[in-house]
Amino acid sequence: xxxxxxxxxxxxxxxxxxxxxxxxxxxxxxxxxxxxxxxxxxxxxxxxxxxxxxxxxxxxxxxxxxxxxxxxxxxxxxxxxxxxxxxxxxxxxxxxxxxxxxxxxxxxxxxxxxxxxxxxxxxxxxxxxxxxxxxxxxxxxxxxxxxxxxxxxxxxxxxxxxxxxxxxxxxxxxxxxxxxxxxxxxxxxxxxxxxxxxxxxxxxxxxxxxxxxxxxxxxxxxxxxxxxxxxxxxxxxxxxxxxxxxxxxxxxxxxxxxxxxxxxxxxxxxxxxxxxxxxxxxxxxxxxxxxxxxxxxxxxxxxxxxxxxxxxxxxxxxxxxxxxxxxxxxxxxxxxxxxxxxxxxxxxxxxxxxxxxxxxxxxxxxxxxxxxxxxxxxxxxxxxxxxxxxxxxxxx
Ligand SMILES: Nc1nc2c(ncn2[C@@H]2O[C@H](COP(=O)(O)OP(=O)(O)OP(=O)(O)O)[C@@H](O)[C@H]2O)c(=O)[nH]1
Ligand SMILES: [Mg+2]
Numbered sequence: 001x002x003x004x005x006x007x008x009x010x011x012x013x014x015x016x017x018x019x020x021x022x023x024x025x026x027x028x029x030x031x032x033x034x035x036x037x038x039x040x041x042x043x044x045x046x047x048x049x050x051x052x053x054x055x056x057x058x059x060x061x062x063x064x065x066x067x068x069x070x071x072x073x074x075x076x077x078x079x080x081x082x083x084x085x086x087x088x089x090x091x092x093x094x095x096x097x098x099x100x101x102x103x104x105x106x107x108x109x110x111x112x113x114x115x116x117x118x119x120x121x122x123x124x125x126x127x128x129x130x131x132x133x134x135x136x137x138x139x140x141x142x143x144x145x146x147x148x149x150x151x152x153x154x155x156x157x158x159x160x161x162x163x164x165x166x167x168x169x170x171x172x173x174x175x176x177x178x179x180x181x182x183x184x185x186x187x188x189x190x191x192x193x194x195x196x197x198x199x200x201x202x203x204x205x206x207x208x209x210x211x212x213x214x215x216x217x218x219x220x221x222x223x224x225x226x227x228x229x230x231x232x233x234x235x236x237x238x239x240x241x242x243x244x245x246x247x248x249x250x251x252x253x254x255x256x257x258x259x260x261x262x263x264x265x266x267x268x269x270x271x272x273x274x275x276x277x278x279x280x281x282x283x284x285x286x287x288x289x290x291x292x293x294x295x296x297x298x299x300x301x302x303x304x305x306x307x308x309x310x311x312x313x314x315x316x317x318x319x320x321x322x323x324x325x326x327x328x329x330x331x332x333x334x335x336x337x338x339x340x341x342x343x344x345x346x347x348x349x350x351x352x353x354x355x356x357x358x359x360x361x362x363x364x365x366x367x368x369x370x371x372x373x374x375x376x377x378x379x380x381x382x383x384x385x386x387x388x389x390x391x392x393x394x395x396x
Contacts, residue, residue, distance in 0.1 A: 210350030
């Protein structure tokens with residue numbers, strides 16, 4: 001049967017229109033069709049899939065010998081790469097150092113400062129110094145910064161660790177893990193070796209860096225008056241911090257004036273995305289900046305608000321009777337006391353700490369898949385808190 005010409009034309013136009021719409025939708029959300037960015041997490045499209053360049057505005061770059069390691073009048077600001085690490089982790093630290101040197105520090109030559117609760121071995125010193133032209137420093141953590149405070153009851157610690165273990169909280173009984181979390185929360189910036197420094201970049205063994213970064217990130221922080229930079233934003237295990245939020249609320253009730261006008265409370269208290277999490281953490285969404293990567297301004301931590309907050313937490317004993325981590329502690333403090341505009345997502349720094357990634361879509365990156373957030377079992381996708389952060393705080 002012959003079909004009238006206008007109908008044929010109309011059908012053809014409809015097909016073309018459908019095809020056009022189909023390709024438009026795919027173009028707008030390329031992640032919908034690819035496993036790495038498969039969005040089970042509430043984001044329409046992962047910003048890491050968008051072409052990512054350098055941040056805008058003035059950037060400090062290598063020109064001549066302005067960042068040479070031995071230049072006493074260099075363009076470097078007062079900043080250091082810092083790492084708390086054990087001698088036994090040397091083989092895992094070397095590739096982390098090598099990655100960061102290759103992608104960034106071999107250009108800018110900021111000093112490395114290593115911290116340990118035990119003296120570093122000669123082998124540790126020799127092999128780390130061999131990875132960089134910059135100066136390396138090896139520091140012992142003062143005993144009074146590392147030791148369990150005298151108000152902690154060790155019997156109660158053991159009993160509490162049993163409860164945490166039943167809830168499958170990793171490292172429950174490992175006292176040194178609790179000490180490490182406490183040191184990273186409230187002690188690192190008090191170390192005498194850091195006194196003269198303002199900015200730090202924290203580095204851990206077993207992490208990877210994927211992208212060439214050709215500007216001075218510390219100057220970037222300083223020029224824009226930023227306090228804190230992160231790459232990965234996650235949910236935490238609520239059973240490790242059941243009283244952290246109530247303890248924080250107590251503190252806030254005593255110091256309402258500490259709350260920043262432009263705070264991140266919505267991100268900290270969202271109960272829509274993982275209601276059970278927020279309930280188990282007694283009002284805290286558990287969202288946090290993953291602190292194995294941090295670039296920060298120690299003036300924030302040395303300031304009165306943070307100092308008072310940390311001391312309040314420390315007295316309550318949750319670093320030992322629960323397993324409060326430095327990540328939620330730093331994040332809550334920033335979210336409450338700091339202006340959210342002063343926290344920066346370093347989307348351009350390709351980074352991995354098993355099992356999560358921050359991998360941008362950029363020709364400067366090699367060795368990671370843009371937009372891939374995790375590697376391992378599918379349930380890990382749920383731990384991504386970036387959608388909430390982007391929604392409530394932004395993508396800056
Ligand atoms: N010197 C020293 N460093 C420690 C100790 N415990 C942990 N660290 C360091 O503190 C950082 C965090 O410890 P990790 O064991 O990586 O903790 P985590 O990242 O929560 O756990 P993983 O997922 O196993 O990496 C790393 O840089 C460790 O090297 C310790 O007892 N002494
Ligand atoms: Mg680690």
